[in-house]
Structure formats: structure tokens, C-alpha cells
Amino acid sequence: MTNLPEKVINNISAVKTVVFATVSDAGIPNVVPNQFTIVKDPETILVGDNFWHKTADNLKRPNCNVALTSWEGYEGYQLKGIANYVTEGPDYEMMKQKIKSRNEKLPAKGCAILKVTEVYDLAPGPNAGKRIA
Numbered sequence: 506m507t508n509l510p511e512k513v514i515n516n517i518s519a520v521k522t523v524v525f526a527t528v529s530d531a532g533i534p535n536v537v538p539n540q541f542t543i544v545k546d547p548e549t550i551l552v553g554d555n556f557w558h559k560t561a562d563n564l565k566r567p568n569c570n571v572a573l574t575s576w577e578g579y580e581g582y583q584l585k586g587i588a589n590y591v592t593e594g595p596d597y598e599m600m601k602q603k604i605k606s607r608n609e610k611l612p613a614k615g616c617a618i619l620k621v622t623e624v625y626d627l628a629p630g631p632n633a634g635k636r637i638a
Contacts, residue, residue, distance in 0.1 A: 564590035581627035
């Protein structure tokens with residue numbers, strides 16, 4: 506696993522919406538916007554499920570390959586890693602609390618636990634696309 510640099514943690518924590526991508530068994534990508542993320546620790550991001558269908562199906566396979574993109578202004582990052590889907594346990598409860606605190610009517614169906622393996626800089630300029638962690 507890879508430790509997220511502080512600037513990446515701050516970026517993910519500050520943005521309202523991230524883009525979360527999964528892949529099916531057949532290699533078909535699926536991409537969704539998401540407004541519920543938690544940086545659990547420097548290696549782990551939690552992503553909340555309210556209305557996923559294909560995303561949840563993809564994540565129910567063990568160790569699904571995923572990507573998460575976060576940006577604010579001209580600063581942005583792409584994280585790659587593996588994720589697993591949970592509907593119980595402390596990570597799910599942490600995400601459920603975050604979702605319900607914003608809107609009690611949201612279903613909070615589950616949570617992706619993303620273990621980060623790579624981080625790339627997306628900012629325009631000479632480092633665009635370069636791996637930073």
C-alpha cells in the first residue's frame with residue numbers, strides 16, 4: 506500500500522465531489538460521482554454508497570481494481586488501488602454516520618474500503634500525470 510501525501514489528504518477532505526471508478530470482471534469500466542468520502546488513514550479512503558448499482562456489483566468481487574479522482578481549482582490527484590465493499594462493521598458505521606448527518610433520508614447502503622497503491626498528480630504543468638506516491 507501507499508501512504509497518501511498530506512496535500513492529497515487535504516485535497517480529498519476539502520472537495521465536495523470525487524469521481525470513483527470501478528471495473529467489472531469483463532474489464533468494463535464504470536464511473537460515478539460521489540459526495541461521501543472519508544480519509545480513514547494515509548493508506549485508506551472510505552467511499553459511501555447510497556445509489557450504486559454497477560459500482561456495488563463490481564465492488565462485491567474481492568479486491569476490485571478502482572480509481573478515485575479528486576480536484577480543487579488547479580490541484581488534482583488520481584488514486585489507484587483495490588477496494589472491497591462492506592455493509593457492516595466499523596468502517597461502514599463511520600460512513601453511515603457521515604451520510605445520515607448530512608441527510609437522514611439517504612439509504613447509506615454500504616461502503617467501499619479503498620486501499621491506495623498509487624497516486625498521480627493531475628495539475629496542469631510539467632508534473633501532470635506523474636506518479637507522486
